[in-house]
Amino acid sequence: MPERSDIRTYLPRRLMAAALGAVLFLPACGATRQTQDRDYVFKNYYRGASTRELLSKEKMDNRPSYEVFFSLEKPEECIRITVSARNRAVNSTFMDPSVRACFVVEKVLDVARFNLRTGNTLYVEMGRNYDINWKPEREAVVCTVKDFPLKKLTPGLYRIRLTSFEAADFSFSIAIASNEAQAIVAATASGDVP
Numbered sequence: 613m614p615e616r617s618d619i620r621t622y623l624p625r626r627l628m629a630a631a632l633g634a635v636l637f638l639p640a641c642g643a644t645r646q647t648q649d650r651d652y653v654f655k656n657y658y659r660g661a662s663t664r665e666l667l668s669k670e671k672m673d674n675r676p677s678y679e680v681f682f683s684l685e686k687p688e689e690c691i692r693i694t695v696s697a698r699n700r701a702v703n704s705t706f707m708d709p710s711v712r713a714c715f716v717v718e719k720v721l722d723v724a725r726f727n728l729r730t731g732n733t734l735y736v737e738m739g740r741n742y743d744i745n746w747k748p749e750r751e752a753v754v755c756t757v758k759d760f761p762l763k764k765l766t767p768g769l770y771r772i773r774l775t776s777f778e779a780a781d782f783s784f785s786i787a788i789a790s791n792e793a794q795a796i797v798a799a800t801a802s803g804d805v806p
Contacts, residue, residue, distance in 0.1 A: 650753070652692055652789035656682070658797050661700065661783040668773050672714060673746065677775040680786060681720070685793035687756075688765040692789040693717060693772065694751040695741070699779035711782055714742040715774035717754050719762065735771060736762045746777065767793070 658680050660666050668679040684691075695713045702709035717738045724732035739754035757763035776782045788795035 650690055650692070650791075653791050654794040655787055655789045656795045656797065658682070658786045658788070659783070660786075662776075662781055670773065672716070672773065672775045673777075675775045675777060676780075677773045678784075679771050679773045680797065681769060681771050682788055682795045682797050683769050684765060684767050684790065684795060686767060688790050688792050690753055690755040690791075691765060691795065692751055692753050692787075693739075693741075694787040694789075695772075695774060695784060696750065697774075697776050697779075697782045697784040699776075700781045700783055701779065711776045711778040712748045713774050713776045713782075713784060714740070714746060714748045715752070715772055716740045717752065718771045718773065720769040720771055721762070738763060738765070738770070 660678065660680060662676070662678055666678040666680065668677045671677055693715070695715050697711045697713035698709040699711050700709075717740070718735040719738050721734040721736060722732060723734045728734075739752050741750070741752040742748040754765070756765045772786060774784065774786075776784075
């Protein structure tokens with residue numbers, strides 16, 4: 613049986629550890645809630661398929677990727693992008709045609725005035741819906757990073773590049789939710805940057 617002096621030192625240590633854990637954990641919960649529980653005013657939708665017209669020049673983990681462009685009219689604090697994909701080869705009523713899609717949201721920068729050898733367009737990654745093991749979430753909330761000018765959601769052109777590892781032939785639906793300005797699909801079906 614522990615002596616009385618041992619109990620006096622044991623309980624305060626446990627309480628201090630619990631209080632420290634709460635102090636570290638609660639602000640993190642608030643930050644997550646701030647970006648996920650946001651009300652969005654405008655919503656735009658885009659539907660497409662894994663066709664040659666939307667094929668991107670860049671691959672994602674050695675798989676073909678497909679691209680969709682949209683623009684923002686005004687600066688945004690955050691936008692929410694939701695993607696759902698379906699295997700077009702599944703026609704059975706007994707099988708679920710849903711497949712997981714990985715996507716990247718990128719800002720399109722015109723760098724023609726710098727005469728770079730890499731070309732006139734540069735893409736800056738703003739966010740993605742998957743982790744290091746390629747496990748995707750259905751949606752991603754992309755927010756402005758105030759201390760990094762290239763990661764601000766300013767008016768201009770953006771690209772969503774996506775792929776599915778579960779099906780080569782798939783259709784997809786993209787929902788773009790914003791607050792300050794309606795997100796508009798800004799590129800032609802061929803994927804040319806306007």
